[in-house]
Amino acid sequence: MPMPLVDDPLAPRIAVVGATGAVGGTLLDVIEDRGLRYRALHLLASARSAGREIRVGDREYLVGELTGFHFGDADVVFFSAGHAVSRAWVPVAVAHGTLVIDNTFAFRMSADVPLVVPQVNSAELDRRPAAGVIANPNSVTIPLVRVVRDVERRWGVRQISVSTYQAASGSGHSGIEELQEASRLALQDPQATMPAEEFSPGLAFNVVPQIGRVLDDGFTLQERKLLQESRKILGLPGLDITATCVRVPVVNGHSAAMWVECLKPVDRAELCLLLGGLPDVTVHGDGMHGDILTPATLGDPNHLHLGRIRISPTNPNSFLLWLVTDNLRVGAALNALQIMETLVAKGHL
Structure with missing residues (x-):
């Protein structure tokens, strides 16, 4: 498999917003699995997660804070940090000429934003969208x-x-962790008060x-x-x-x-x-x-x-x-990456 990081000036510069989340992390796994070629990779997250290191390919990448990133340094940005973050920051990215592939529901039903499953409607990618955004559909x-x-x-x-x-992974790492913790508690004491921040009523054995x-x-x-x-x-x-x-x-x-x-x-x-x-x-x-x-x-x-x-x-x-x-792969990260691969194949990136 070819090494993803290359010096080719035609290879895209990629940024991943929400790189420490469940979908963002899966996207990085899929990028590595498929040997996607890129000449720069920027991993971005909130201030709480910035500073962590994530290995992609044979390199360690430092996660940067979203608010300090210059979107002009990326050709394409994947957003997987929730619809509120997308609504706030996608327009900023687009204003810098960066193409956005958004994994939230923030822009899916906007008339000027194509909603794409490459195996179904790849013709939507025959041209770069004027809005600068392509929406990734819901996992189901x-x-x-x-x-x-x-x-x-x-x-x-x-x-x-x-x-x-x-x-539970549909609610990200926090959903998985809540299910696992609640399941442990329920097995120890069925009458215990279960965590129910992500799922209410609680999801364990339910x-x-x-x-x-x-x-x-x-x-x-x-x-x-x-x-x-x-x-x-x-x-x-x-x-x-x-x-x-x-x-x-x-x-x-x-x-x-x-x-x-x-x-x-x-x-x-x-x-x-x-x-x-x-x-x-x-x-x-x-x-x-x-x-x-x-x-x-x-x-x-x-x-x-x-x-x-x-x-x-x-x-x-x-x-x-x-x-x-x-759902993290087929229902999210893989489809988003296949959108990018189709754009590259069509000469739009």
Whole structure:
């Protein structure tokens, strides 16, 4: 694998905002795994995390404070530090001519900001966006649209119902740590008061049937994002998607149970062949022989994993499946990096 840090003046200068967070750290891992070439790498975080050292490739990098960084020193900046930080600092980066790939929901629904999953709508990257920002979708939106795109082209889609089962890592390091600590406490004393700053009610040995604030229509912000983002990425403004998003006591790995109703009958063998032929997708068995797909038995963390594919016995136009992804990789960092790789390939970086 080629060394990432190079002297090539055509290689981009990269900055990562939120480099000490769960997604930021995973992004650095993916950069190293894929041998992405760059001529400078700047790691940025809040004052609380600045001064730490992080190893990437064969070098140690000192984490700098975001407020002291000159964005003119980077060609592309990945933002993974929360939507409030993005809203405050993305305009600053763009004003310096820096291209931003934002991993928060701050700009996803802005009309002039492309929302991109390269396997689905890479044409959005045929030109550098005038806004200077490309949005990375939600961690459950990314796998859903990758499944639905070719299904819609082949059979058409009338409606989708999805229930997601989302891991603690969706709330970053703090979410993981709270789940682990609460689990230890609960095993020692089930009556103990559990930490509940990230998840309320507490997540240990529990499931929480809402993620994000509840909106006026009874759906949560997470469920609203899944609907709106999917419509934008797929270019289907009338797509009917109903979602229930649930937080579960899993450290990492989001799962989803999907029901898709198409416009005409679906053949299971053809569906499995179509889905299995998609880039970086693994189709698993039916679970009858012990090959049960779970977040703990995921396999390749860079793949989208599908199992329990079946046609409804009462509606031949509809099918059901079980979907599992590494949400920090497929659902966040890997997609963001693939956006950059596509821009490089198209000559925009």
